Amino acid sequence: MFASVKAFIEDYRHESQSTQKLLDALTDESLAQAVGTGYRTIGMLAWHLVHNDAGMLQRTGLRFDAPAAGAEPPQSAAAIARAYRETTASLLGAAAAWSDDKLLETNDIYGQSWSNGLTLYLFIKHEIHHRGQLTVLMRQAGLPVAGMYGPSKQEWEAMGVPAPTR
Incomplete structure (x- = not known):
């Protein structure tokens, strides 16, 4: 759970950069x-x-620009990447306007009472979860995968170091 807006912004800025890669x-x-x-x-x-994570946060009263929940995915990878970049920038701007006290307020999220600080925390965890799924699919598609918390196999190899296999 986040106790300060600054901590959320710093954490999400880092995580969203990894997702953007x-x-x-x-x-x-x-x-x-x-x-x-x-x-x-x-x-x-x-x-x-890009869009569904926004729905979780909008239940907190946080208002930012994001595609509509029912919007069909674009057929362009560049359009999806651009929409994520724009949504993230809008989200970070909206969060910066919150006070730390706003993190203590509670809302009904999926039938449970969550503080806004908890919702922001779980929002990031939700994104990390789906990012992991995305990396598996990217490997199946033969795409390079960027390292998130350390080098990926391709990044190890680019450094001239055999990628760990255990």
Whole structure:
């Protein structure tokens, strides 16, 4: 749970930059990649990171620009990456206007009473969860994966170091 708006902004700025790296690596051709029949494609998962996360935060009263929840994903990877960049910038700007006291207020989130500080915390965890799914699909599609908390296999190899296998 976040106790200060500044802590949320610093954490989300870092996490959203990691997500942006992945979205920027997507190609139009990769958007149809799915783990299997009946599962989200890269395009659907990437679009979920743009708009659905916004729905969670809008229940707190935080108002920022984001695509509508029912909006169809663009057929362009660049358009998805751009929409994420714009949504994130708007979200960070709106959060900066909150006071730390606003983090203590509670709202009904999915039938539970969550403080705004908890909602912001779980919002980031939700994004990290889906980012992990996205990296698996990106590997299946043959796309390079950027390291999040350390180098990826490709980044180790670019440094001339064998990637750890254990």
